[in-house]
Amino acid sequence: MKARRGLPRNRLIPEKRIYFRPELTHCPDCGTKLKRHHTASHKIVATLKGILDVWNMAYHCPNEACGKLERYFRSAQADALCLKHTSYAYDVLVLVGEMRFKQHMTVTEISEALTQRAIPTSERHAMRLYEWYLTLLRASLTDDVKEDLKKIVKEHGGLLLSMDGVQPEKGNETLYVVREGFGRF
Template identity: 30%
Template structure:
């Protein structure tokens, strides 16, 4: 679980890992429980901090302010909220007050005693407070969380390592890896297995020394390199992962995570690879203008080509609905036809067994013309 919450002191990013009940004799065996330490900051499924709830409750109960007045006060303090949500949070505040009663605490204590404790992972971003810095006020991702997963990813680094090992060393296909992960309790589809494998390659490319050797061998064989950039979205939304790879050898070299394509940041990222001694034969990317501008700026003498896979994919968008309609019509027309008999279903004569493997189903014969 991860979310960004609004507090009276600004925006805070929190993350937590739920724990599963492993007591096989328990009626809740296998059930997942919410990460309790996240509740220090906000209620489950809420994007507002507990201090916002406390402010609303105090203003309404002690200052006798109306909900619309409280909403205006919160907006002046930088909390984006409408009057309707102020009302919902006030009702949550009243429900929390009920939780302080003694019998409620006894129930919670009994539940904790029955099911055990909770394991969680949480990270808080830091803000640059150096007013002379060009990044003053910018929030940075909690680096300790990166020990467990990549930014904006809901899969652990151990899942990436498992996918990479199974594909590279066990030579398993992505669909086989997906089935293995599901048997281990990891909910994932084949598409996301592919995305995580590409992330694995990007991480690997930044750590292996022989990447330079691969580039040198490719340049020696082909007279140069072809650079390509592809943008991945692991979760289907949010921050993009830009991967730089060499096309001829298929070698991933570097990756950078950005909220959106920004030419200057991409140029700065490509600077170390621009200085490599190898000749650049061409560059390759999709139609994203920022990527094209960055590659043309980094390698101005190399011709740029749009990726054929992306280009053909764009062309197919107009054809796909017509193709789908045609396939549906063909299926409706052909469903009533009898099944074509297999080779083994042909009636065989006494001596046909020996010739079965050598004769085709439709045997060619000379064409005779009557005269």
């Protein structure tokens, strides 16, 4: 399926174009002013404040004596807008998590709520956003929690997990409940 000329394929039409440059302006090794080399990335990003056309420009040290001509610097701020390979900012992911956990909305309702906020998405995409949110949530475990879990696993010889699925309403996503119990494997 071809995109119409001039319109993005992901249905996100940007309201504003932003060019990002690296936070460093000079080479950390030789001090030479960095020079623009190429576009490191370009993508349309949906945020709660609007749809952005984000350009992340790559800079490098032009000083041949420095010997770092192939090292490129890009904006950490641009990279921090959203997950790699996605078009939705972290604030959208957090909103999706809040709608699912606090407001107990279905994927269909989340999709409709995002569309009402001028963030067009399908049910399938809303489900992906929810999955990305869960991935970030899981990755947010602190080292203390991880260490506590390692001690429990060692003390009890492992964890016994039980999973059950419940379909709350016809046509809605299945809710999976995971319970843990200590036991030997």
